[in-house]
Amino acid sequence: MIISRSPLRISLGGGGTDLPSYYRDHEGFLVAAAIDKYVYLTLHETFVEDIIIKYSQMERVPTADEIEHPIIREALRMLEIRETNLELTSMADIPAGTGLGSSGSFTTALLKTLHAYRKNLVHPEELAEQACHIELDLLKDPIGKQDQYIAAYGGLTCFTFCSNGKVLADPLKVSTETLFDLEDNLLLFFTGYSRSASSILKEQDDESKKKSDDMLQNLHFVKDLGFRSRDALEKGDLYEFGSLMNVHWDFKKQRSGSMSNGRIDEWYALALRNGAVGGKLIGAGGGGFLMFYAEDKVRLRRAVTAAGLKEVRFRFDFEGTKIVVAS
CATH class of the missing domain: 3.30.230.10 (Ribosomal Protein S5; domain 2)
Incomplete structure (x- = not known):
């Protein structure tokens, strides 16, 4: 076995x-x-x-x-x-x-x-x-x-x-303190939607192969966000990291009309009103898990679960x- x-x-x-x-x-x-x-x-x-x-x-x-x-x-x-x-x-x-x-x-x-x-x-x-x-x-x-x-x-x-x-x-x-704070303040909520990553990523893949300027500029900016996120985490600036997640989500939605929907946008806005610094949909988009970095995780958890989303707690x-x- x-x-x-x-x-x-x-x-x-x-x-x-x-x-x-x-x-x-x-x-x-x-x-x-x-x-x-x-x-x-x-x-x-x-x-x-x-x-x-x-x-x-x-x-x-x-x-x-x-x-x-x-x-x-x-x-x-x-x-x-x-x-x-x-x-x-x-x-x-x-x-x-x-x-x-x-x-x-x-x-x-x-x-x-x-x-x-x-x-x-x-x-x-x-x-x-x-x-x-x-x-x-x-x-x-x-x-x-x-x-x-x-x-x-x-x-x-x-x-x-x-x-x-x-x-x-x-x-x-990252320092041990930053690692523990990040682990404690990142929250995952299941939207209830499942989707095929391949079907959503194909749109990005096709546009990149065609050298679409809009798609390439979007990805260039997202890559830069990756470097900035790394730097924020290594400096222990988790508020900056959370804010960059918010920017990342805005640019991610621009890559495909299938990336989000009305319900997901409503849940996202609800989270920002209730203690989330920033967040994004994990993976290719279209469904799955919303992840937020929270300043007030108790308030965020209460608001988002009351809206019907199930939290999945995790460690690294x-x-x-x-x-x-x-x-």
């Missing part, structure tokens, strides 16, 4: 600049944080000849090539796993399609599990790059590399996406994708 877990994530600045359509020409930068909400994968050998896979659906197939789940199929091919007496099960603390990077977390957890099955040691950089290769290169999803890298590394991490495809990872240099994860059990 092998059990792995991979953390979900929140973006702290610069999100959207990790797509190849942007960073290949302009280099991307963002700050992300892994949180203690996880995707779990279990793998064990069975006494039947078929491969059994359990996720939101169930598959039982004689060979890996017949698996419908594209990420699982390609991961088994990548590691050349041809055994068929296997059962693979996935579960998660948070539903997919809610902006916390679950697809990247799933892929890194899956690959970590399969490497453990093969008794391979794998560095976080290699794990993340393999996950990106499956999702971006093989499956052609119009997504970025943030989710796979922060899931693999964990922590609060700054990523530079180089034009040659290399990704540089550096820990965010500093372990990244890991094997929990191997027996």
Whole structure:
């Protein structure tokens, strides 16, 4: 029995600049944080000849090539796993399609599990790059590399996406006091909406490939916000960080008409009237989780939960994708 877990994530600045359509020409930068909400994968050998896979659906197939789940199929091919007496099960603390990077977390957890099955040691950089290769290169999803890298590394991490495809990872240099204050004053609320990140990001991807000046100027500015967010956090100026989140959200909404809706805008305005310095919708947009940095978290929590949103409390994860059990 092998059990792995991979953390979900929140973006702290610069999100959207990790797509190849942007960073290949302009280099991307963002700050992300892994949180203690996880995707779990279990793998064990069975006494039947078929491969059994359990996720939101169930598959039982004689060979890996017949698996419908594209990420699982390609991961088994990548590691050349041809055994068929296997059962693979996935579960998660948070539903997919809610902006916390679950697809990247799933892929890194899956690959970590399969490497453990093969008794391979794998560095976080290699794990993340393999996950990106499956999702971006093989499956052609119009997504970025943030989710796979922060899931693999964990922590609060700054990523530079180089034009040659290399990704540089550096820990965010924050004091212990700033770290605890940030953790205490960031609040996550579920909007009740789920959405496909790929469909929303495709619009950004297409505009970037067409060299749309509006899109590129937007992303240039958001990248600069990523640097400014890093600097504010490293200086311990959390009020400035919260204010930059507000600016980031305004520019993020300009990238797509699908980024927000009337209800989300109402909840956002409610939060700003009740103790939030700033906030944004996590992930590609269109639904999922609203995150706020709060000066008065008690007042904010009371107002937003009274409006019907469910809070998910979290702490940061500093372990990244890991094997929990191997027996």
